[in-house]
Amino acid sequence: MGDQGTGGIESRGVESNTTRRMSEPRPKSHDDQIQQQSTETKAPSTESEEQKYAQSGPRHLIPVHPSNAANGGLSRNPSTSSSASRDSRMFEHPQRSQIPKPLEPPVTKATLSELDVNKIIHNPKLRHDINFDPDLHFRPNVDGEKGRRKQEKANQFWNTLTEQLQLFVINRDEFMNRFGQGEDWCLPQLLKSVKEIIQTLVPQRDRMYLDEGLNVELIMQQFSKGIADLEKLASWLSGVLKSHCAPMRDEWVDEMYNQLTNGNKTNDMEELVQGMRSLLSVLEAMKLDVANHQIRCLRPILIEDTVHFEQRFFLKKIRDRRMDPGPAQSWYLTVSQYYSRDPASVQAFGEMGVFFEALCKMVLPSTDPYSHPDTFMFDEERMAKLRSDMLDAVNLEICMRLYEGLERKYRHCDSMSSVGAIPTPFLATPFSDASGFLSSRTDDEGSEGHFNSRPSSLVFSSAGSAHSSPRNSFILPSQPTSTRLEDQQTKSKNLYNSLVALLQTSTASSRSVSRWKAMKDSLALQIFRFTNAPAQELLQFEDELDSHLSELSSPLFQQVEQYYHYHLLAELRQRVKDFRGLTGAALFSVATGGRLHGPSRTWDGPRENVSLERTSLENAIREAREEGGVEDMATRLAHMGLLHWRVWSHLVYAGDLDTVMAVPDMSMAI
Template sequence: MGDQGTGGIESRGVESNTTRRMSEPRPNTHDDQIKQQAKETKTSNAEGEEQKYAQTGPRLLLPVHTSNTAANGGLSRNPSTSSNASRESRNMFEFSQRCRSSRPLEPPVTKSTLSELDVNKIIHNPKLRHDINFDPDLHFRPNVDGEKGRRKQEKANQFWNALTEQLQLFIVDRDEFMSRFGQGEEWCLPLLLKSVKEIIQTLVPQRDRMYLDEGLNVELIMQQFGRGIADLEKLASWLSGVLKSHCAPMRDEWVDEMHSQLTNGNNTNDMEELVQGMRSLLSVLEAMKLDVANHQIRCLRPILIEDTVHFEQRFFLKKIRDRKMDPSPAQAWYLTVSQYYSRDPASVQAFGEMGIFFEALCKMILPSTDPYSHPDTFVFDEERMAKLRSDMLDAINLEICMRLFEGLERKYRYYDSMSSINSSVPTPFLATPFSDASGFLSSRSDDGGSDNMATSRPSSLVFSSSGSAQSSPRNSLVLPTQPATSSADDQQTKSKDLYNSLVALLQTSSTSSRSISRWKAMKDSLALQIFRYTNAPAQDLLQFEDELDSHLSELASPLFQQVEQYYHYRLLVELRQRVKDFKGLTGAVLFSVATGGRLHGPTRSWDGPRESVSRERTSLENAIREAREEGGVEDMATRLAHMGLLHWRVWSHLAYAGDLESVMAVPDMPMAI
């Protein structure tokens, strides 16, 4: 989004509260986000996977030859002297008075705002270099979210509105315009052209910059503009040729649109269309800069990953030497946890000298652990830790739902289904499987939430035969009965279908809400969905809702503690195996294995029990339970092992198991990159 200035960094799965987005469902590509504001009256289609940056081949930049005679139209014309122009001039008086007392506005996209995309800034950005180890899809994109994005958009709108008013003043009252701006270059158009030139200079080879000075001589263009002889059409054509010579082919259509807007706006004296063309020009330049930066990230990724430990050790050691970071709290933390975690033989064999650290790390992502108990050494991993804690909470709560379902199912397994059929008529909604949970949700959003949020928390479900959205699940519920489970396969299928439907229902909630709040908000919907898969009588629903509410996200609940303890044990077992397999790998190989070999993506689903010779199954119920837990635990163990190994390699000698004094005595070494 050209109006916004430079973006942050988007990383799949995690959202940053600064310039990075990590989390969760993938937004539109950065190309769509850039064009969104540049094309306010059109809706752009989301592009797919980011195309590989490529140049169309070296072409010389030919200087634009500006005519010395008056052009035929647009801003080159003499100003109107009609009575309408006089009235418009008077309407401009308030604007000109405001201009006299205000400082010139800066274009929303400049060389400075895009400076973080320079390769030198990428190499020396410690947070980016850390995050690149974990996300194969990490790339730059415009940062348009939150309060910071809103302020950027407001500032951009102020600039474009001011430019439009200034150009209109030039058309209707040149005397007033000249008295205000004269031949100066402290108004929006020359500032914009200077910014365009500076950005293009960073995109073209050194050999072509001499032609850029000829073709985009801002001082000469503004002199011609003041005399009404500037040929903006030729300037637009020259800019179009320059951009097409150095941008990826997929940008050509966008460049043509920019050229058309500038030409039409100039010919028809439509200042709004002319300014829209200038907005498109900045947006194209920003997109080109992003293409180059993302291409550099892809090319440099193997080198940056291999150099991560060396780079971060030097970075943090310098902060410690400069007294900008104190390692004492981290040392105290490690000494404390070493007193609580015993040297389990299995941990010693798998973790080696990292045993205490990994046992503490495994404990840190449990919901019952204080989320702020980790030291400052995890400064670059706070988002990943929060995501792991959230995923662990989701896994525990889903398991609680399934265990309560199993208890209810056993209780009413032989419930007389015929009596329920005779006493109630299933509604059309409940007669079909709950394969698309979002179709049953009302459109009302959370209090204080966005009115346009499609995945808002459900306020009620539609269950009455009339289909009223205002009906309460408790007073209009008519439950269809489930036939008695006739075989182990039927029980397995029912459990799998329920589990996956609960996951689907959970995904309809707002992704911006905190995990605990999300579960509490959806407890009634979850209870109702569980009820559909049992033969329990409808009058038991209220009691079941209360029972579910007493366990979901309730740290003091005995059932929650039992499930959390069980997941902690399972995670520790899987973590031992992952660390044992990963600890001998180099940085690049570890990245490839840990990010490319996950068994499950961020959306959790269960496909039924899987065969395993290493685990003993005592019953069908235990086999079903193990199968639905396996994928999520394995994924969390892989992520935790990857993060922990990189963290230990950086900090073991700086804070945990090494002698900091001896490390401090080592002189600085030159950077590997």
């Protein structure tokens, strides 16, 4: 964990270039209140960890100084014999004057600096994201190419340290010739980083003990003379860490201590270095614990101060000509002319009517994803996720409507009269479906094998003809005809959930059309399994499904998209009407506390308030299927839109920016 260096926000990486204060100081500003509260925060553990910490009783920092009396493992072999010299040829290097700058440890005070509370409260992207993600926290950034490079750099450091320590044990003269008592090698750099990180974790009153117990210069002098007591140093470090970390980290600290002491006793440099890696990992975990604890404690005041903070931040960017509000103003003027003032929107949205109608349109798959202005720079990922969820919802609904048409057409067909059914082995291998949805069946079904993951384009023919189509040379297992309404509801629910589970097995991009195109044959076969249609219809059904999925020009796609847009706008009106009077913290609590199932989740069947008497069965099932996803998207859109409007309405959309800019004290302008 610790080898990767810097942490990162779980939902998205924080910006490292926005750490300076973005406004002039004001007496008793919100930032000052945050700073004051953060200093009172007990940072070392999570909330659950704090309770354990309290139960375990106080821990005291006892400075233990490394003694010169004991001879540790690295001091037992000052080998200078000729045989040792010959064995050390594998460590031969250029002269010391040609030695490059020593490698930097993978975790340092600098790499962890973005976890400092001062950086947290002045990071605008983090402060914006904290409004939407209740589980937002720091974690080591090990993803993608950047994470791979960090891991390679960390491995290079630890391998180099291992070689240097082995050289010290095997050929002391060669080692001293190369490094002497200097600090141009990995171990002193590591100890310096350890000390600097610990200084950020312990109270000011305990930092004086660090200079005594972790005097890097003294330790390296003892090391060069072969009298350094690394076991006692490991014991001292263990005591320091346990006195300031959460109790849940104690086992990790003990493991670190055992690795250091065993490696030192047995001259096992690899185990010794592994102990140092564990030491750095524990320190990184402690720093992450502190930062995440501070985020939880500061969340209410950070959320309440979001609008004020972002307005000051963007005003400064505009004033410094690092941001042009012109495109955003032009965008709002354009949408104001395009969208009519619907009475329902005026009643629900008020002066925000044009903005929310445009915002609702922006999440549709047919809308240009790059049509929004740069005022949405902090919400680009949320907008992309909403667009992805809308595309999923539309495509799933297309699948279900095509299923309904096919099921109606062949509802009363006797599929058992067909010949050449697929042998059981072809249906025996399921997808990697942990939820078990792919084996969905109605209550009347028998003990049927799991659905095969292979798309229908695989070549196998029960007829044995060289010209037989792989799609029409077999008959799918039949399903009993359902005559009861509840059976049809159960069947639709099972199919919908199985399609969702099938999509989750896709290895294609989760936010692109390619996922749907890659899965079209498997989706068609799964839909076919829930009908009595003859096998020769499968080829035509696959082509029909392919012509509609993610096809913006498809009449069916346009119809379903418009249907979702209508329902999303209706739900959005209600959400904004309910949310617009809430404070920032109350809006966060309501919008994120009761998150509903999104379109990527399962469907639990019709809602209780759906009246089967006033609508057809298919419409009732359809409304129940769509309701949860639309409500969830409306809640997320209302939350994001309200916060966006509160920040930007007076700056760009509905206010006079020139008047605001003319006020000398920009921090008090809004």
